Amino acid sequence: MQLWLDILSWILLSGGGLFVLIGGIGIIRLPDLYTRMHAASLTDTMGTVMILVGIMVQAGLSLASFKLAAITVFLLLTGPTATYALANAAMLAGRHPKDVEMPPDLPEDLRL
């Protein structure tokens, strides 16, 4: 049992680490703000959640696990919100996505 739990948490932790690494490479390599933000959001949703769940598996049913679960819920609320706020602010500040046509039904006040 303990062996399987260890294997599971090992998979989750290294998977999370991999996502953080991919996110980090993406921030450097991708061409414009929006695609980079996509990479950054990978870091603070998928990467962090997998790492936290991996630690939870290690901690078992305890107070520490509950705290980690609370942090996970908090991060799942704030991370995407922050990414959305950043994208929205960039859009309103008049920054175009690279090589993308604006959709024709976009409201007039959002048209760039």
Place this chain on the structure above:
Amino acid sequence: MTVLFGMFLLTLLVISAIGIVRARNLFVAVMLTGIFSLLMAANFFILDAADVALTEAAVGAGVSTVLLLGALALIPPNENRSKRVRWLVVSVVTLTAITLGYATFENPRLGDPEAPVHQHVAPWYLEQTPVLIDIPNVVTAVLGSYRGYDTLGEVLVVLTAGIGVLFLLGLPGAYGGRKTEDVARGRTYLSHHLVPQVVGQLLIPFIILFALYVQFHGEYGPGGGFQAGAIFAAALILFALIQGEREALTLIPPRVLVVLMATGALLYGSVGVLTMLLGANFLEYGVLSSDPVKGQQWGIILIELGVGISVASVLLAIYHAFAARGR
């Protein structure tokens, strides 16, 4: 392993410090300052100073970043820089750095039990806290009771900082001649952002709950008045960002805020005066109850409450002083 983490974090700290110095855009510099504080908090945590880490994360990375952003709204976004190199400044900084670097060779190793800092009063604190005060968190005992004078001084410094900012910038509805009604209604930084508004509103009650937990759980876990005050102020600043400056000023009127700033420090001081009236020294809480241990605990709870009220209201007043001025 800890050393490896420490080296990693300290390297990042140096990199972000260089970034702050080199950044011409002040917005970038403010963001890097926030990152610097967060790295510092992680460093404190590695050194097992959870209370300090919590303060650094709440004040350094959280509230002061927002305060700096509020100040940025009042000034041009880029730094004016003179072309010529000031050799006197460079040489003084270099000399200081070399001296400090040289001084670290004399430092004891990290965590060395024979280090002077662990031989002076620390063993006494660790041995006597369960007997004299009977609370698990020795940091709170040191901060609230053994070093009560210092903490009172810190609260007065915070209060003075708040008074200074209010004198310089004014607070609509309390100081500076402007009325609360002058502040635009419902206009916020986030007025175009529906999702942050909804999520923020969802989170505010939990942030306030956490602030109260940190305030009243400070005797048992990391935390206390300073941290709780900063977290409470952060919740109300979030409210101001979401609902608008004027609504926030209506929720806690500036006059009340100014009174609260003084109330916290006064509560702290009057606990000291009360112990004097009961025949003991200033801030000697033992006399507050028939059982000296209970008296100590009561004293710490009261002064932590004073610290929390003062810190929260000062931070909030400083935020309002910046934010209500920009519009």
